[in-house]
Amino acid sequence: MDPLRRSPSPCSSSRPSSPSTPPCEMLGPVGIEAVLDQLKIKAMKMGFEFNIMVVGQSGLGKSTMVNTLFKSKVWKSNPPGLGVPTPQTLQLHSVTHVIEEKGVKLKLTVTDTPGFGDQINNDKCWDPILGYINEQYERYLQEEILITRQRHIPDTRVHCCVYFVPPTGHCLRPLDIEFLQRLCQTVNVVPVIARADSLTMEEREAFRRRIQQNLRTHCIDIYPQKCFDEDINDKILNSKLRDRIPFAVVGADREHLVDGRCVLGRKTKWGIIEVENMAHCEFPLLRDLLIRSHLQDLKDITHNVHYENYRVIRLNESHLLPRGPGWVNLAPASPGQLTSPRPFKVCRGAHDDSEDEF
Amino acid sequence: MSKQQPAQFINPETPGYVGFANLPNQVHRKSVKKGFEFTLMVVGESGLGKSTLINSLFLTDLYPERVIPGAAEKIERTVQIEASTVEIEERGVKLRLTVVDTPGYGDAINCRDCFKTIISYIDEQFERYLHDESGLNRRHIVDNRVHCCFYFISPFGHGLKPLDVAFMKAIHNKVNIVPVIAKADTLTLKERERLKKRILDEIEEHNIKIYHLPDAESDEDEDFKEQTRLLKASIPFSVVGSNQLIEAKGKKVRGRLYPWGVVEVENPEHNDFLKLRTMLITHMQDLQEVTQDLHYENFRSERLKRGGRKVENEDMNKDQILLEKEAELRRMQEMIARMQAQMQLQMQGGDGDGGALGHHV
Numbered sequence: 001m002d003p004l005r006r007s008p009s010p011c012s013s014s015r016p017s018s019p020s021t022p023p024c025e026m027l028g029p030v031g032i033e034a035v036l037d038q039l040k041i042k043a044m045k046m047g048f049e050f051n052i053m054v055v056g057q058s059g060l061g062k063s064t065m066v067n068t069l070f071k072s073k074v075w076k077s078n079p080p081g082l083g084v085p086t087p088q089t090l091q092l093h094s095v096t097h098v099i100e101e102k103g104v105k106l107k108l109t110v111t112d113t114p115g116f117g118d119q120i121n122n123d124k125c126w127d128p129i130l131g132y133i134n135e136q137y138e139r140y141l142q143e144e145i146l147i148t149r150q151r152h153i154p155d156t157r158v159h160c161c162v163y164f165v166p167p168t169g170h171c172l173r174p175l176d177i178e179f180l181q182r183l184c185q186t187v188n189v190v191p192v193i194a195r196a197d198s199l200t201m202e203e204r205e206a207f208r209r210r211i212q213q214n215l216r217t218h219c220i221d222i223y224p225q226k227c228f229d230e231d232i233n234d235k236i237l238n239s240k241l242r243d244r245i246p247f248a249v250v251g252a253d254r255e256h257l258v259d260g261r262c263v264l265g266r267k268t269k270w271g272i273i274e275v276e277n278m279a280h281c282e283f284p285l286l287r288d289l290l291i292r293s294h295l296q297d298l299k300d301i302t303h304n305v306h307y308e309n310y311r312v313i314r315l316n317e318s319h320l321l322p323r324g325p326g327w328v329n330l331a332p333a334s335p336g337q338l339t340s341p342r343p344f345k346v347c348r349g350a351h352d353d354s355e356d357e358f
Numbered sequence: 359m360s361k362q363q364p365a366q367f368i369n370p371e372t373p374g375y376v377g378f379a380n381l382p383n384q385v386h387r388k389s390v391k392k393g394f395e396f397t398l399m400v401v402g403e404s405g406l407g408k409s410t411l412i413n414s415l416f417l418t419d420l421y422p423e424r425v426i427p428g429a430a431e432k433i434e435r436t437v438q439i440e441a442s443t444v445e446i447e448e449r450g451v452k453l454r455l456t457v458v459d460t461p462g463y464g465d466a467i468n469c470r471d472c473f474k475t476i477i478s479y480i481d482e483q484f485e486r487y488l489h490d491e492s493g494l495n496r497r498h499i500v501d502n503r504v505h506c507c508f509y510f511i512s513p514f515g516h517g518l519k520p521l522d523v524a525f526m527k528a529i530h531n532k533v534n535i536v537p538v539i540a541k542a543d544t545l546t547l548k549e550r551e552r553l554k555k556r557i558l559d560e561i562e563e564h565n566i567k568i569y570h571l572p573d574a575e576s577d578e579d580e581d582f583k584e585q586t587r588l589l590k591a592s593i594p595f596s597v598v599g600s601n602q603l604i605e606a607k608g609k610k611v612r613g614r615l616y617p618w619g620v621v622e623v624e625n626p627e628h629n630d631f632l633k634l635r636t637m638l639i640t641h642m643q644d645l646q647e648v649t650q651d652l653h654y655e656n657f658r659s660e661r662l663k664r665g666g667r668k669v670e671n672e673d674m675n676k677d678q679i680l681l682e683k684e685a686e687l688r689r690m691q692e693m694i695a696r697m698q699a700q701m702q703l704q705m706q707g708g709d710g711d712g713g714a715l716g717h718h719v
């Protein structure tokens with residue numbers, strides 16, 4: 001594995017609060033703050049894109065969780081017993097929806113990975129997933145190096161990968177560790193404890209502590225990564241989050257009546273588990289992290305760190321053979337997928353036929 | 359013949375009554391004195407609540423010094439067999455219970471070799487029993503054969519996993535399998551029904567032979583028949599295990615305390631724990647019988663057919679024997695030919711020396 005090369009975020013060098021630029025005295029209001037409104041209007045016009053991938057063994061509630069997160073039937077969750085056989089090899093399905101709320105449009109793409117970890121021999125089951133992620137980076141890269149680029153490059157890169165850990169109550173399994181180790185270097189990973197309604201509160205805490213310890217022992221750097229905390233506020237906020245990760249979540253897409261309110265939850269003989277109740281599960285924390293507070297941050301880190309790392313590796317290899325030591329095997333080619341990229345020149349002024357079309 | 363003896367052997371009230379109706383009582387007394395032995399094997403992925411369930415079933419703490427291995431240890435580990443024996447006594451009846459645990463099952467990334475250890479353990483117990491049975495002193499044979507295997511199915515899947523199917527197919531001819539759905543408190547009632555039906559369909563589809571409860575005899579009372587019918591309809595049992603006492607509705611029950619309610623272990627509306635316990639206890643004898651009459655006899659006939667030679671070389675041996683026999687035949691034929699030639703020489707030599715001279719070349 002190549003050591004992770006961390007390029008500093010380009011935004012940080014141009015911050016007005018950096019020590020090299022002294023603040024200048026203002027003689028009266030100029031109207032600079034209007035730029036925020038302009039940004040907002042532009043953003044609302046363009047809409048946002050968010051790509052999320054859910055990984056975990058079948059039956060851990062991935063589809064239900066996505067439906068609950070976005071409060072819409074993004075996936076028709078496959079109820080058990082409807083004759084859906086476990087696929088023999090890992091497949092990846094993507095589904096794209098445009099969700100709108102208060103004039104803000106979000107183009108959401110959810111990639112599911114049925115068949116992950118379900119076989120007897122799960123060796124290298126993470127390869128197709130890594131291949132898919134790298135393929136999205138490759139696609140963006142190819143668009144970026146064109147001579148006449150599109151104004152807005154369609155962003156299909158995976159911004160966040162939610163990894164569902166089965167609630168065994170003991171510790172991370174070898175499969176979890178292998179997967180997390182490999183994926184943390186390529187994409188933002190947020191592990192969650194799935195189906196947490198099988199653990200009592202004490203068991204949950206103990207499980208969480210053990211998972212955190214496992215992650216530290218194996219040097220797995222999950223989102224939010226410590227090294228990207230930009231200032232003290234970020235640090236405080238993110239430390240609180242890091243203390244609670246992995247979140248213990250429960251997903252539900254049915255509504256029930258509790259105390260006169262209609263809530264999303266699971267109804268059992270001994271009580272109703274409310275999904276949005278912090279006392280029952282930590283789903284609100286996950287939702288806040290992914291949507292309300294850190295969505296833009298996830299995209300930034302994907303663009304500035306993970307994508308840049310990928311780009312550096314690819315550009316370094318370009319004058320070597322296409323399949324150099326840092327190259328990750330892509331998933332087996334299917335008609336719609338990218339074939340092996342041809343070497344391209346680093347300098348953008350060159351007029352190359354190879355850059356015209358794939 | 360003393361005078362007291364006739365008094366002892368008076369005929370009881372009804373004529374024609376011999377008195378062997380007392381036999382079951384004698385058997386009962388003998389077996390109570392002897393005690394029972396039962397070996398139960400639990401197989402399933404880690405974290406499915408196997409140890410908790412065993413402790414709840416037998417109301418003991420079978421694993422007092424249990425240390426759950428960390429993630430790093432799990433990576434290097436292979437499947438191990440741990441047998442713990444405990445003697446339980448209830449109203450004078452002694453039960454020597456052995457629980458065979460299989461930590462490490464299903465943990466590795468590549469689980470292809472998961473069940474080799476388990477199968478060789480089962481075979482080893484059969485082998486040992488066979489050896490003891492064929493020995494000279496058969497008075498105190500210890501029966502360590504596995505009488506029943508609880509196979510824990512994860513409630514989080516959509517049915518049986520490929521590993522479940524492969525494992526059950528590998529041992530269904532060696533041991534009684536009782537499939538159990540673990541951690542059932544994570545499923546709503548509908549989900550539970552769906553999962554049970556799905557599992558039963560898959561078991562039938564793959565021709566897996568699980569343990570079937572014997573039907574109640576026609577002369578048993580209605581309650582027992584009803585109970586057996588209910589038990590049969592609930593397979594596979596979905597259970598919740600716990601030994602913690604929780605206060606619920608004014609009384610102390612064994613259960614699990616959640617913020618949204620209490621799951622009671624012994625409440626038949628919450629889970630099938632009581633059914634599983636009833637099944638185990640009322641059919642313990644039947645499980646032992648099936649192990650003895652079916653699985654053990656299968657093993658024994660296979661074993662004796664092989665006659666002490668290893669299975670892999672069986673076909674080779676047949677060919678080898680044929681070759682050896684052919685070689686021996688040839689040798690014998692050569693020997694006969696030589697002997698015949700010699701005899702001819704002798705006869706000719708005896709006929710006439712002159713002739714022999716003539717024949718000398």
